[in-house]
Each structure stands twice: as structure tokens, then as C-alpha cells.
Amino acid sequence: MKRAELKQRKLDATSARVEGMSLPAGAPWADALRQDALSRLLAMGLPQARDEYWRWTRPDTLISDVPTPAEVFTPTEAPVFSGLDRIKLVFVDGVFDAEASDALEGEGLEIMRLTDALSSDIHWVKDAYGVQEKKAQDPVERPLATLNTAFATDGVVIRATGKVAKPVSLVYLHKSETSDAILHHVIRVEEGADLTVLENGPAAARFNKVMEVEVADKAGFHHIRAQGRDHERRAVTHVFATIGRESLFKSFTMTANGVLTRNEVVIDIQGDDSMAHVAGAAMGDGDFHHDDTVFITHDAERCESRQVFKKVLRNGAKGIFQGKILVKAGAQKTDGYQISQGLLLDEDSQFLAKPELEIYADDVACSHGSTVGAIDEEALFYLRSRGVPTGDATDLLTLAFLAEAIEEIEDETIAEDILSRLEGWLKRRRRT
Amino acid sequence: MLEIKNLHVKLEEEDKQILKGVDLKVGPGEVHAIMGPNGSGKSTTSYVMSGRDGYEVTEGEVLLDGENLLEMEPEERAAAGLFLAFQYPVEIPGVGNMTFLRTAVNAQRKARGEEEMSSTEFLKEIRAKAKSLKIDSDMLKRPVNVGFSGGEKKRNEILQMAMLEPKLCILDETDSGLDVDAMKLVSDGVNALRDGKRSFIVITHYQRLLDHIKPDVVHIMSNGRIIKTGGPELALEVEHNGYADLLAEVEGA
Structure with a gap:
């Protein structure tokens, strides 16, 4: 296919997708940001199967005008994170449920519903909404995130001003078989502050989520998510993060089930002596397709980044990893590590990986491996x-x-909880 | 206790006969040594007994207290009381040594219809047993055999043996790669498990291990058969004269 033809297909797909959609209304500044996103989207176009960045993951069901229906699954056991002392914010099929949620408050925290923030005359989010999403379009286009900035109907904005004791726990419930949710969260962790954000649940039949995180100097951000068990759900998520000086960013994702998941993480390390870790554990069965696409830019000295992605695949499941470390000129003493591994429990499953390093500084230590x-x-x-039986072994x-x-995962209680979920997944699939 | 009758084994993948009629009887509380040149079938005998893949038994049987081991899965053989101390213990990244041992102990108990061991009871036992083998708490926490020295791996095998309390222990060249001190430590560990009922088969190339773990019977294996059986003095004879004389004697006969 010629380049021009591909571009035309992308533009056609975009018109088809946005036709009949209208930009949510808010304050003039917010409307302008959404309009800007829509213009950018219409110019770049939604991804097509021929796009290099979508080579291994078909985007068609993520960009179609209506979502493919997904059966609602009702697990019998308590959801992950249930036992924690947390600030719980519930979204049902992509709509905030105030009744089911805790109050939007906490020590060292400012929390507001996205729609309220975007309707305010003045708000700090003015300088944050869609800003990282826009910046992250170079060097690789991420149009589904731009679509999100334009059309997101709900989400939260969180500002942490101190060490926040309780985690903010975003719970995504899926109740309608045809729901199509677009959520956008904006998070700012101020200097010296520390925040943990948890996410869990399938969210909708189709879920498009963006989380923009700004971690200031000497701050910490911890993100742990467990993507829902609904087998037929589809999700495309983006985490955009900018990290200041002497700060810490950690993100872990567990995915078990879901017919299609594309998780993109784009991190820009701008301050010296910082650390960014992104990890994922995925377990897939049957028509499960799971894609981790990560892009970490080192633009400061003496920073460390780690990408650790593991996928257990059986029964024809497919795992994808596209990971990049970009070390800019001047980002000396960078320590970059990347590992992606697939464990195939049978011969029908598949793991595809594209590890990349691009280094413009001369005094760095970067390693990557894929097995x-x-x-x-x-x-x-x-x-x-x-004496350990085959199944247990x-x-x-x-x-x-x-x-x-x-x-x-730093928190031991959460790590144990996650581990027990993974164990449960395996037990339910015992062949012998 | 153990009876190996006319055991014939070939490799599964190729037409190569490794064992050509092994007969062996080990009574309760006895220590038997099996010696022999490389490739004589010593290790194969131990692998076949433990149920490793890749071998085909073409004839014969292996009875442990009257039960045919060859009809059981490896884990069932372990639960029945068989333990093989590996010549090359396997490294298992990501599985803590302690978790591994507890899983194994309780899996065997469960298979035998016994109560599982409580965590406190388990901790108490493993600490005491680890201490006598000079295994520190760090080694217990680390992943199974990962980064262990040769001596540490062998001591870890003996610790597993001590925790699992098998009826019959097979030590496959446990002395290989050990210095004098480590050999003493490992032998003391093995000797501590001798209680008059538990039996041992010690596979070794060298007599020196048998100075520490004193055998009741010594067998010489060659070309897939046991060609000579005697008392401890047989090991000394091998040490002095090598295998050549013995082999010639048997072939000549």
C-alpha cells in the first residue's frame, strides 16, 4: 500500500469514528484544548493495520464507530485492593458514580472530577490537560490518546501536595455489554509529595483511558493496576509521565484476560538523579491479545529506568512488547534496563517483541533482553x-x-494480593 | 526395602541399551555403595529409579517395600519414600528455597494422607537442620540453588533429604566438586540421618567419600551390570588397582 493511500485510509477511518460525536462542553479554555486535540486527530488520522507501530496489534476494533459487545463477567471473589484503606472512586461504564465513591478529599490531596475541573474558570489543569499527550506525539503518533483528549467524558484530576497516606483507588465497573468509555485523568505530584494510585476493573466493553502524570522534584508516584477479568473487553490505555529531579515513578500492571489490551507508557525523565520503573505481568488464554508499548526518554543525568515485562501465554494467546529507551545527548550516566519475556505454556501461543535502544550520550549503561x-x-x-505434583510444580x-x-510492587500487601490473583488464574486453568 | 530385579533400560530417543540386567537388594538401614567407571550406568540407575524422562525400561522391576516404583510418577515415588540427591542440583530462579521445601514437605504429607506441617513447626525444624549443615538464613531465603557454590548446592540437597525424611536415599556423586571440609560436612549430614531403618545408595567414583559414609556393601558396576559385590574392602581394592584388573577378571571368568 502506498503511503498516500494509507494516509487516506487513516483519515477516512477518523471521519467515520468522530461522525456523530460531539466535543463535551466546558470552560472556554477547555473547549479550546479539546478543539485543538480534534484538529490534531483529524490531521494525523487513527491507526491502521499497516501502521508500523500497530504491526502486531490490529487497531480496527479500537477505532470502530461502535464497540464490539462484551459480556459482563461477575467474579465470585472480592476484587483486588478491597481490603486496603483507600480513597475509592468508582466509575460505572466510564461514568463517575458519586454514590458508590468516597468523598473527593484526603490529607495532602486535591481531587476533582475532570468535568468539573474543565468547567472551572481557572484551574491548574489548564496547563496540564492534554499537554503531555500532545508532546508525546513526537517521534511516534499516538492518535487514540488524542481522540481521548478531545472526547473524554469523565475522569479525575488529582494534585498531591504532601505525603498522601491513603492510596487513591480508581475502580472501573463494567455493567453494560455495549459500553464505550473514554476516561482522562490528570495527576500532579508536587515537590516533596508522594502519591499512590490504584486502578482496577474492566471499565467497559471498550475502554480508552489516558493518565497524564507530572512528578515534580523530590516527589514519588506509585501506580498499580489490575486490568479486569472480563474476557471479551477491549482496552487501549496511555500513561504519560514527566519526571523532575530526584524523583521516583513506579508503575505495575497485571492483566489476566481481556480479548484485546494495548497499554502504552510514555515517560520523559527531565530531572537529574531520578528513577522510573515500569513493569507488567500478563496471563493470557485463548484469543487473549496483549500489547505493552513503552517509550522512555532520558533527558537528564544519572537517571535509572527499568522496563520489566513478563507474559504467560496458553491456548493460542498472543503477547506483544514494543519497548524503547531513548537516551538524549547529555543524559550521561544513564542506567537503562529492559527485559521482556514470554512463557509459552503450549505450542499454539505466541510472543513477539521489539526491544529498541537509541543512545546519543557516550557515558551510559543500557541493557536489554528478550526471551x-x-x-x-x-x-x-x-x-x-x-514430591511436588506436576500441576503445582x-x-x-x-x-x-x-x-x-x-x-x-513495593507494597508487600498489594504484592501478595496480586500474586494470589495470578495463582487463582493458574489454578482455574489446571489441565491435570 | 529396595529390590531391583533384572533391570534393562535403553535410551528412549536412540537404540542404545544402557542397563543390561541390574540386580540389587538393599535391606533396611543398610548403606550400599555403587562404584564403577564412567558410562557404566550408575547415574542412569538413579535416574530411572527417580522417574526421569528419556529412558525406556525394557525389562525388570524396581520394588520399594513391595511397590513397583516404575509404575509411579516421580512425585509419587518421592511420596513413597525415595529421594535422589542430584549430581547437578537444578537452579530455580524466582522460587525461594524455603517456599520450595515447605511445598515439597507438605505435598508429600498430603499424598500420604498426613496432616500438613504448620509454619511454626516447619520453621523450627528447618532452622535446626539448616544450622547443623551450616546453611544460614540467607541461603534459605534465596532462590533454590541460584548463585550457590558447588558445596552449598550439595549441602542444600542434604537439607532437603533431612526435611523430607525419605526411606531410601540415593546420593549421585554427591562428592563431586566438594573440598575436604565440605565433604566432611555433607557426610556428617548424611550420617546423622542413619537411624537403622533408612537405607542409602551412595554412587561415587572415589573411595574417599566412603571413608566418611561407611558402606555395608560395595558393588562394582560396568557396562550396565553389577559385576562384583563385596564388603568395604572392595572399594579399597578399586582405589589401589583401578577398575582394569576387576574388569579383566570378570571378563576372563
């Missing part, structure tokens, strides 16, 4: 020879494979 393999037969026999080795990613 794909089956359960280690030697280790399996060793465990069995000690396989589960033990599978969880061990995921350990490096799970270790990125």
Missing part, C-alpha cells in the same frame, strides 16, 4: 522428584517466571 520459552523441564523434574515455576515483575 521466549517453555517451562524448564529440568526444574520441573527437580520439583517433582521432591508448573504453577510454582510460572509464578517464579513472573516474580521479577511482581517484585516491582
Whole structure:
């Protein structure tokens, strides 16, 4: 296909998608930001299967005018994070549910519904909404995030001004089989502040979510999410983060099920002596398709970044990883690490990886690795020879494979909770 | 206790006969040593007994207290009381040593219809046993055998043996890669498990391990068969004269 033809297809798809959609109304400044996003979207066009960045993940169901229906799944056990002392904010099919949520307040916190913030005459979000999304369009276009900035109907804005004791827990419930949710969150962690944000739940039949995070100097941001168990749900998510000096950014995602997931994380490290860790543990069965696309830019000295992505795949499931570390000129003493691994529990499953390093500084240490393999037969026999039955031994080795990613969760209680979910997933799928 | 009858084994993948009629009887509380040149089938015997893949038993049987081991899965053999100390213990990244041992102990108990061991009871036992093998708490927390030295790996095998309390222990070249001090430590660990009922098969190339773990019976294996059986003095004979004389003697006969 010629370049011009591809572009035309993208533009056609975009017109079809936005036809009949209208930009939500708010304050004039907010309307201008949305209008700007829409113009940018119409100029770049939505992704097509022929786009290099979408080579392994078909975007058609993510850009179609109506979502593919997804059956609502009702788990019997309590959802993840249930036992934690948290500020719980509930969204049902992409709409904030005040009744089911805690009050929008907390020590060291300012929380507001996105729609309220975007309707205010003046708000700090004015300089933040869509700003990172826009910046992240270069060097790779991310039009589904731009679509989100233009059309997001709900979300939260959070400003942390101190060490926030309770995590802010965003719970995404899915109740309608045809829901199409677009949420946009804007988070600012001020100098010296520390915030934890949790996310869980399937959200909708189709979910488009953007989270923009600005971590100021000497600040910390911790993000842990568990994407919902609904098998037929589809999701495209973007996390955009800018990190200041001597700060910490950590993000961990667990995905078990979901017929299609594309998680993009774009991090720009701008201040010296900072740290950014992104990790993911995915377990997939059958027509599960899971794509982690990560882009970390080092634009400061003595910073460390880690990308740890592990996927357990069975029964024809597919795992994708596209990860990049870009070290700009002058980002000396950068320590970059990237590992992506697929564990295939049978011969029908597939793991595809594209690890990339692009380095313009001369005094850096960057490493990347990507592997794909089956359960280690030697280790399996060793465990069995000690009396551990094959099923238990396989589960033990599978969880061990995921350990490096799970270790990125600092909070031990949460790590144990996540681990028990993964264990449950494996137990439910015992062949023997 | 253990009875190996006319065991014939070939490689599954190729037409190569490794064991050509092994017969062996080990009574309760006895220590038997199996010696022999490289490639004689010593390690194969231990692998076949533990149920490793890749071998095909073409004839014979292996009975542990009257039960045919060859019809069981590896984990069932372990629960029945068989333990193989590996020549090359496997490293398992991501699985803590302690978790591994607790899983194994309780899996065996469950298979035998016994109560699982409580965490406190388990901790108490493992600490005491680890201490006598000079295994510190760091080694217990680390992933199974990962980054362990050769000696540490072998001591870890003995710790597993001590925790699992098998009826029959097979030590496959446990002395390989050990210095004198480590060999003493490992042997003391093994000797501490001798209680008059538990039996041992010690596979080794060298007599020196048998100075520490004193065998009741010594077998010489060659070309897939046990060619000579005797007392501890047989090991000394091998040490002095090598295998050549023995092999010649048997072939000549």
C-alpha cells in the first residue's frame, strides 16, 4: 500500500469514528484544548493495520464507530485492593458514580472530577490537560490518546501536595455489554509529595483511558493496576509521565484476560538523579491479545529506568512488547534496563517483541533482553522428584517466571494480593 | 526395602541399551555403595529409579517395600519414600528455597494422607537442620540453588533429604566438586540421618567419600551390570588397582 493511500485510509477511518460525536462542553479554555486535540486527530488520522507501530496489534476494533459487545463477567471473589484503606472512586461504564465513591478529599490531596475541573474558570489543569499527550506525539503518533483528549467524558484530576497516606483507588465497573468509555485523568505530584494510585476493573466493553502524570522534584508516584477479568473487553490505555529531579515513578500492571489490551507508557525523565520503573505481568488464554508499548526518554543525568515485562501465554494467546529507551545527548550516566519475556505454556501461543535502544550520550549503561520459552523441564523434574505434583510444580515455576515483575510492587500487601490473583488464574486453568 | 530385579533400560530417543540386567537388594538401614567407571550406568540407575524422562525400561522391576516404583510418577515415588540427591542440583530462579521445601514437605504429607506441617513447626525444624549443615538464613531465603557454590548446592540437597525424611536415599556423586571440609560436612549430614531403618545408595567414583559414609556393601558396576559385590574392602581394592584388573577378571571368568 502506498503511503498516500494509507494516509487516506487513516483519515477516512477518523471521519467515520468522530461522525456523530460531539466535543463535551466546558470552560472556554477547555473547549479550546479539546478543539485543538480534534484538529490534531483529524490531521494525523487513527491507526491502521499497516501502521508500523500497530504491526502486531490490529487497531480496527479500537477505532470502530461502535464497540464490539462484551459480556459482563461477575467474579465470585472480592476484587483486588478491597481490603486496603483507600480513597475509592468508582466509575460505572466510564461514568463517575458519586454514590458508590468516597468523598473527593484526603490529607495532602486535591481531587476533582475532570468535568468539573474543565468547567472551572481557572484551574491548574489548564496547563496540564492534554499537554503531555500532545508532546508525546513526537517521534511516534499516538492518535487514540488524542481522540481521548478531545472526547473524554469523565475522569479525575488529582494534585498531591504532601505525603498522601491513603492510596487513591480508581475502580472501573463494567455493567453494560455495549459500553464505550473514554476516561482522562490528570495527576500532579508536587515537590516533596508522594502519591499512590490504584486502578482496577474492566471499565467497559471498550475502554480508552489516558493518565497524564507530572512528578515534580523530590516527589514519588506509585501506580498499580489490575486490568479486569472480563474476557471479551477491549482496552487501549496511555500513561504519560514527566519526571523532575530526584524523583521516583513506579508503575505495575497485571492483566489476566481481556480479548484485546494495548497499554502504552510514555515517560520523559527531565530531572537529574531520578528513577522510573515500569513493569507488567500478563496471563493470557485463548484469543487473549496483549500489547505493552513503552517509550522512555532520558533527558537528564544519572537517571535509572527499568522496563520489566513478563507474559504467560496458553491456548493460542498472543503477547506483544514494543519497548524503547531513548537516551538524549547529555543524559550521561544513564542506567537503562529492559527485559521482556514470554512463557509459552503450549505450542499454539505466541510472543513477539521489539526491544529498541537509541543512545546519543557516550557515558551510559543500557541493557536489554528478550526471551521466549517453555517451562524448564529440568526444574520441573527437580520439583517433582521432591514430591511436588506436576500441576503445582508448573504453577510454582510460572509464578517464579513472573516474580521479577511482581517484585516491582513495593507494597508487600498489594504484592501478595496480586500474586494470589495470578495463582487463582493458574489454578482455574489446571489441565491435570 | 529396595529390590531391583533384572533391570534393562535403553535410551528412549536412540537404540542404545544402557542397563543390561541390574540386580540389587538393599535391606533396611543398610548403606550400599555403587562404584564403577564412567558410562557404566550408575547415574542412569538413579535416574530411572527417580522417574526421569528419556529412558525406556525394557525389562525388570524396581520394588520399594513391595511397590513397583516404575509404575509411579516421580512425585509419587518421592511420596513413597525415595529421594535422589542430584549430581547437578537444578537452579530455580524466582522460587525461594524455603517456599520450595515447605511445598515439597507438605505435598508429600498430603499424598500420604498426613496432616500438613504448620509454619511454626516447619520453621523450627528447618532452622535446626539448616544450622547443623551450616546453611544460614540467607541461603534459605534465596532462590533454590541460584548463585550457590558447588558445596552449598550439595549441602542444600542434604537439607532437603533431612526435611523430607525419605526411606531410601540415593546420593549421585554427591562428592563431586566438594573440598575436604565440605565433604566432611555433607557426610556428617548424611550420617546423622542413619537411624537403622533408612537405607542409602551412595554412587561415587572415589573411595574417599566412603571413608566418611561407611558402606555395608560395595558393588562394582560396568557396562550396565553389577559385576562384583563385596564388603568395604572392595572399594579399597578399586582405589589401589583401578577398575582394569576387576574388569579383566570378570571378563576372563
